[in-house]
Amino acid sequence: MTKSRESRAVEAAAEQLRAAVEAGQPCDPVRDMPGVSASPEAGYCVQQVNTDHWIGASRRVSGHKVGLTNPVVQAQLGIDEPIWGVLFADRCRSDGDDLGGAALIEPRVEVEVAVVLGSDLDKGQHTVADVVGATAYVLPAFEIVDSRISGWDITSFDMIADNASAGLYVLGTRPVSLSTVDLRRVEMQLTINGEQAATGSGAACLGNPLNSVLWLADALCQYGTPLRAGETIMTGSLCGMLPLSPGDELHAEIEGVGTVETRLPAS
Numbered sequence: 385m386t387k388s389r390e391s392r393a394v395e396a397a398a399e400q401l402r403a404a405v406e407a408g409q410p411c412d413p414v415r416d417m418p419g420v421s422a423s424p425e426a427g428y429c430v431q432q433v434n435t436d437h438w439i440g441a442s443r444r445v446s447g448h449k450v451g452l453t454n455p456v457v458q459a460q461l462g463i464d465e466p467i468w469g470v471l472f473a474d475r476c477r478s479d480g481d482d483l484g485g486a487a488l489i490e491p492r493v494e495v496e497v498a499v500v501l502g503s504d505l506d507k508g509q510h511t512v513a514d515v516v517g518a519t520a521y522v523l524p525a526f527e528i529v530d531s532r533i534s535g536w537d538i539t540s541f542d543m544i545a546d547n548a549s550a551g552l553y554v555l556g557t558r559p560v561s562l563s564t565v566d567l568r569r570v571e572m573q574l575t576i577n578g579e580q581a582a583t584g585s586g587a588a589c590l591g592n593p594l595n596s597v598l599w600l601a602d603a604l605c606q607y608g609t610p611l612r613a614g615e616t617i618m619t620g621s622l623c624g625m626l627p628l629s630p631g632d633e634l635h636a637e638i639e640g641v642g643t644v645e646t647r648l649p650a651s
Contacts, residue, residue, distance in 0.1 A: 393419030408487030427544030453620025469548025
């Protein structure tokens with residue numbers, strides 16, 4: 385395969401995913417498109433094409449997400465390694481906001497610890513001490529994941545290319561210092577419409593949500609795009625992904641980190 389053919393395949397896959405975003409309608413898996421190598425590296429190339437497109441359209445990168453950190457989610461999707469994607473500021477919501485107007489296709493919810501950086505992580509290879517030192521504060525958060533691929537029929541390539549299935553993210557608004565909480569030991573409870581829907585713990589996220597940030601920091605340095613001060617890092621789910629239906633009201637509590645609420649409008 386020539387480089388020009390590879391480039392055309394990457395551009396075509398990016399365009400198909402972008403069209404699905406803009407229309408709010410799912411598309412076929414991009415792994416099946418002609419000329420696509422379907423490797424993780426190619427997936428990140430597709431993701432980058434669309435990231436560059438959206439930045440050119442005046443969207444602002446506000447952080448990054450780590451996906452597939454929880455063994456339950458890995459088992460749900462049949463994928464056994466973490467991946468990352470980009471967060472955009474216009475997809476952020478605050479505690480208590482509803483999720484209207486987002487053109488979601490097939491949303492699912494995860495409860496996560498969001499880490500907000502106070503300094504860069506650009507050392508190439510990092511330690512957990514580097515991550516602790518760079519963390520300004522943490523927040524409770526929902527990630528509303530949403531695949532542009534019809535029926536969530538995805539491989540790791542599809543998910544990476546589709547910006548790690550990023551949809552919306554909802555942040556709590558009361559910052560918590562790492563000095564007051566042990567993220568590895570926190571317990572989480574999620575209720576949907578007042579009924580318990582899931583429980584989880586910090587240890588379910590790569591053993592500790594800080595390990596997720598460490599993995600991401602090293603991975604992005606390899607790509608030449610290190611994490612920067614001010615970025616929000618969605619560290620990965622403390623439970624499995626749960627499907628959402630119109631009208632669902634969500635409430636999550638992460639011990640020592642706080643609570644966060646949101647609602648998917650009925651129409």
